[in-house]
Amino acid sequence: DQQVKQNSPSLSVQEGRISILNCDYTNSMFDYFLWYKKYPAEGPTFLISISSIKDKNEDGRFTVFLNKSAKHLSLHIVPSQPGDSAVYFCAATSNTDKLIFGTGTRLQVFP
Amino acid sequence: DGGITQSPKYLFRKEGQNVTLSCEQNLNHDAMYWYRQDPGQGLRLIYYSQIVNDFQKGDIAEGYSVSREKKESFPLTVTSAQKNPTAFYLCASSPWGTTNEKLFFGSGTQLSVL
Numbered sequence: 001d002q003q004v005k006q007n008s009p010s011l012s013v014q015e016g017r018i019s020i021l022n023c024d025y026t027n028s029m030f031d032y033f034l035w036y037k038k039y040p041a042e043g044p045t046f047l048i049s050i051s052s053i054k055d056k057n058e059d060g061r062f063t064v065f066l067n068k069s070a071k072h073l074s075l076h077i078v079p080s081q082p083g084d085s086a087v088y089f090c091a092a093t094s095n096t097d098k099l100i101f102g103t104g105t106r107l108q109v110f111p
Numbered sequence: 112d113g114g115i116t117q118s119p120k121y122l123f124r125k126e127g128q129n130v131t132l133s134c135e136q137n138l139n140h141d142a143m144y145w146y147r148q149d150p151g152q153g154l155r156l157i158y159y160s161q162i163v164n165d166f167q168k169g170d171i172a173e174g175y176s177v178s179r180e181k182k183e184s185f186p187l188t189v190t191s192a193q194k195n196p197t198a199f200y201l202c203a204s205s206p207w208g209t210t211n212e213k214l215f216f217g218s219g220t221q222l223s224v225l
Contacts (some may be wrong), residue, residue, distance in 0.1 A: 002153075009151070034213065043115075043201050043216030044154075089153065098169070099214065101146075101153035 003027050004092050006102035011096050013109050018079040023090035026071065030092040034099070035064060035075050038087045047088070048075070080109045114138065115217035117202050122222045124189065124196060131189065132187045132220045134202035143147060143185035144214065148199040157200075160185055189222060197224050 005024045023033075031052040036044035042048045050057040050064045050073065057064050063076045065071045077084055124130045136143065142161045146154040156169030160179040174193025179185055185204075189196045199221050203214040204214045 007194045026181070036216075041120075041199075041219065041221070043117075043218050044214075045216070046213050049213065077144070098156055098159070101155075103151060 002103070003030075004090060004100045004102040006090060006105050008105050009103070010106040010108070013080045013107065015082060015100070015109055015111050016079045017072075017083065019075075019080045019107055019109070020087050021072045021075040021077075021090075021107065023075075023102055024071060025073075025092050027094070027095075027100075028071065029094040030100075031095060032093050033064070033073050034091045034093075036089045036091065036101075037084075038089060038104070044089060046070075077107075080107075082109050082111065085088060085109050115202055115204055115215060117200075117217035117220050119220060120218070122220055123225050124222060125225050127191045129188055129190050132189070132200055132202075132222070134185045134187065134217060135183055136185075136202075136204045136215075136217075137183060138204055138206065138215065139182070140204035140215070141182070142204060143179070144203040144205075145169075145175070145177065145185070145187045146201040146203065148201060148219075154201065157187065158214070196222055198222060 013038045033048040034049040037047045038044040048059050048062050066073045085108050087106045090102045091099045093099045118133045131196045133202040143155040158177040160166035201219045202217040
């Protein structure tokens with residue numbers, strides 16, 4: 001049973017435009033959410049996180065939105081750059097429990 | 112230069128052979144983890160350890176074994192009982208010893224079966 005779902009395996013966006021990556025979850029006990037970015041043959045690196053007490057968290061070009069009633073979060077990248085091309089994983093957890101990762105979305109930013 | 116070092120970067124296993132993947136960290140983190148990544152799938156937890164000399168099974172522990180004799184080291188052995196070992200293996204650590212904190216990942220080991 002996939003508790004964290006990223007239904008879009010890939011996304012292609014033009015440089016300078018907005019990239020929106022989506023993530024849905026089923027476990028209402030999840031209270032902390034993270035996004036990781038992964039380049040090929042490398043380990044993921046932490047990008048941004050959000051606690052369930054917030055509905056938005058912003059860090060430079062990256063903003064994560066959380067809609068608890070819909071059990072949905074999204075990552076916005078504005079403006080998108082070619083260096084943003086990578087696989088993005090969302091992950092979720094509840095207090096003291098292990099992280100559950102989604103299947104990832106491959107973002108390609110083209111000139 | 113602090114971080115997590117995984118070795119080797121590429122590893123080949125023959126049928127019936129056990130192989131060990133190395134993971135070392137100099138971040139002074141309490142918790143360490145092993146994940147497996149397969150194409151089109153998320154990261155799946157194999158084993159994790161929150162303290163030296165203690166470790167717990169993750170979601171897909173069958174066919175794997177670990178040890179945590181030192182805080183800095185958390186090697187993973189892929190045994191011959193693991194029938195589908197070809198995957199990208201990632202080691203991670205976190206500083207506070209709880210399993211839901213931000214993880215720091217190594218660069219991974221690609222294991223293939225000959």
